[in-house]
Amino acid sequence: MLQTEHIKVDQSKQGFSGFKIELWKYQGEMGALIPLLQSAQETYGYIPESAIEYISEIVDIPSADIYGVITFYSQFRLKPMGKNIIKVCDGTACHVNASTAIIKTIESELQISNNETTEDGLFTLNKVACLGCCSLSPVIMINDETYGRLTPKKVQQLLNEYRENAEKD
Numbered sequence: 812m813l814q815t816e817h818i819k820v821d822q823s824k825q826g827f828s829g830f831k832i833e834l835w836k837y838q839g840e841m842g843a844l845i846p847l848l849q850s851a852q853e854t855y856g857y858i859p860e861s862a863i864e865y866i867s868e869i870v871d872i873p874s875a876d877i878y879g880v881i882t883f884y885s886q887f888r889l890k891p892m893g894k895n896i897i898k899v900c901d902g903t904a905c906h907v908n909a910s911t912a913i914i915k916t917i918e919s920e921l922q923i924s925n926n927e928t929t930e931d932g933l934f935t936l937n938k939v940a941c942l943g944c945c946s947l948s949p950v951i952m953i954n955d956e957t958y959g960r961l962t963p964k965k966v967q968q969l970l971n972e973y974r975e976n977a978e979k980d
């Protein structure tokens with residue numbers, strides 16, 4: 812039986828200024844971790860180490876086990892999202908129009924894989940199933956901008972433009 816209990820969090824003491832005030836105590840039930848982890852990610856955009864330690868105390872589950880859960884579910888991130896979110900389409904239309912070459916180019920240019928963020932925090936890469944503009948395939952989106960009919964060379968140029976703009980900021 813799931814037991815719940817509201818816990819008052821002294822945010823100033825914990826340094827969790829944005830964290831939700833009310834958390835639940837589920838008495839060691841592993842399923843309880845998910846809403847807590849979702850809450851942390853909603854607040855911070857990722858799950859920082861300090862939040863893991865804090866949640867570990869609340870649910871009385873070792874941090875190492877919590878890391879295991881986080882890495883099991885692709886919805887969770889251990890690092891902040893990059894300044895620029897690249898959504899690269901690998902849906903059917905894009906796939907037949909060589910999206911694999913586009914993905915490989917991005918991965919090798921940025922030295923990251925799917926769902927990872929570059930060391931400099933400039934880019935996060937997310938593969939998606941369809942961006943809804945298949946006639947432009949292969950397609951990627953960077954933040955709110957859509958780029959279609961791409962080639963590996965065009966992608967390299969695009970990434971360089973974003974890098975250059977970041978330097979100007």
Ligand code: FES
Pocket residue numbers: 900901902903904905906940941942943944945946948950
């Ligand atoms: S399959 Fe790529 S945009 Fe639809």
